[in-house]
Amino acid sequence: MRLTGVLRNVVSNTLTHRLEKEIVIKAPWGNIAALTWGDPAKPPVCLVQGKLDACSSFRPLVSLLPDDYFYVSIDLPGNGLSDHLPKGIRYTAVDLVPSIVEVKNHFKWDKFAFVGHSLGVLVGKYFILAYPGQITKAVELDPMPAYFSWEVNQISVWYKLNYERYYGEQYLKWNSGKETAPKYTFEEIQERMMRARGLSKEATAHILERSLEPAGDGLYRITYDQRMKFVTTPQLSASNLQQLYTSIRSPTFVILARNTIDGGFYDKAPFLQDPKSWPHNNYKYMIVDGSHDIHVENPECVVNEISQFLKFGLANS
Template identity: 40%
Template sequence: MSLLEKEKEWFIQAPWGRLCIVAWGDCSDPPVLVCHGSADTIVSFRPLMALLPSNFYYIGLELPGCGKSDSMPPGLMLSVFDLVYSIQVVVNHFRWKNFVFLAHSLGCILGKLYDLSHPGKMSKCIDLDPITLAFTFPVEKFHLWYKFFYLNYFDSYEKYNMSKGKRPTYTEEMALSKLMKRRGINSEIAKEIASRLTEPAGNGLVRFSFDDRITITTHPPYTTEYVKKLLKTVKTPTLTFVADESKKTGEYDQMEYFFDESFSSNFKVKVVSGNHDVHVIHPERVSSFITQFLLYGLPGLDGKAKL
């Protein structure tokens, strides 16, 4: 039986409401916590799950306000520090002593913040195009950071806190087209994602249901130098995939040190062909490396382990 055939879904309680969990595999196997990116749903990992080894238990978390998880209380803006607590809720629920972390985009910085604040809990970490780690501001541009997040949020307060009844509506075809165009995904996975990111709006129309605040989640005003020092303190063996399209468009210009093999013995960075959602569109480009890493750690990636 494949991992997808073993998919299960349920809810766990957080202080502000329910978090939706989608799991693949056998609960007696070692746990891998899976976290998606901004305005996404955990089912976007299904194409990748179909290619991963079945001797792990993959627990997919839908972040607050995404998929079927409840939003955090309305009104105030969200920060990565707010969202990272969702990981703690899951860890406490399952009473994990250790776990592997697999994440995409926004989920990657949440994982790093959790790892830095709970050293030793993660046994391995897998980051899929972690462009959020490269989101830094030099000290002299602090005013731009404040404007980008806080002024933008409160100047557009109604937009980010709009009641569902006032949100734009689309035909199902239009909603699918928007997802496919924005992410470069095919119609099949777009339908699966849309089924958890949209809701009926009457008259045969749908509206997007995710919490708009997650699209402007506040990141700390860390400088490039500070992030570099933080990452060098991470002891968790980490496999990072960088999409070459993200690199070409300058997403990692502030993290050139990351591609230097001498930066840290705890990190292995692989540049793969594709866009930000390469793990969804071309999961085969990352799955074999993830499998080696899960089974054998960093040595397995260098051919030092028997594969």
């Protein structure tokens, strides 16, 4: 038995008053696992998690969002209960875009709204660029990886970090599979995640319910794909990013965490906090106090603004 069933007794089901359903979507490389909430006949909202996360991390936010939508939150390949990509290949942000394509095709959506967190934002942006007009509105929750930039004189550093290291010193480790993952007690794993991400016990429970499995003797191991620790982002300069992202026409609402800003992660992308830099007048942002995982730790501080944006877009801005 997977740990999922155990932890779901710990995570209160009263968090969401609507039915939560586990689904599996078939893809060419394997299964995409997901959670859904609400009526499939209602307008769809696709939610995509960040790196080394799980679709259940959106549960606290979805529990507060209006009943007017059908919410589908997916585990990206190599995360949660989704299958890993075939061994040997490198995970890149662009290689994760087909996951959204498969979800869209499975439900036969023509258009849908999108909510992404961290790496999920970058995946969503490349979907928008590849399939313009299909995402009606985009909510970006602390989109840090989407704004990583590399100048021309940094190509060598970018290549060595993302490829030389992968195919050299880390190849066997990152492709060895979950069987070689270290084993810990549940309390040890939870403490490590709380320290690394600054999360509460309740918040970590939402993620760990889909990221652990029993390993014998009362111990557990983490099941996410080790290759997901270093997902390759495109080699684009800050000016490239601005030109590319501001060309997008889908209404976009960005929520930035104060701790991430103070850490300097957006210093190379000043246009992110300048709506006048977006020529289509389709952009707004807000800054909230807190850390990178604000949507799972304190969704109350963003739910009203997200609800208004999903309903009205930028009409009330």
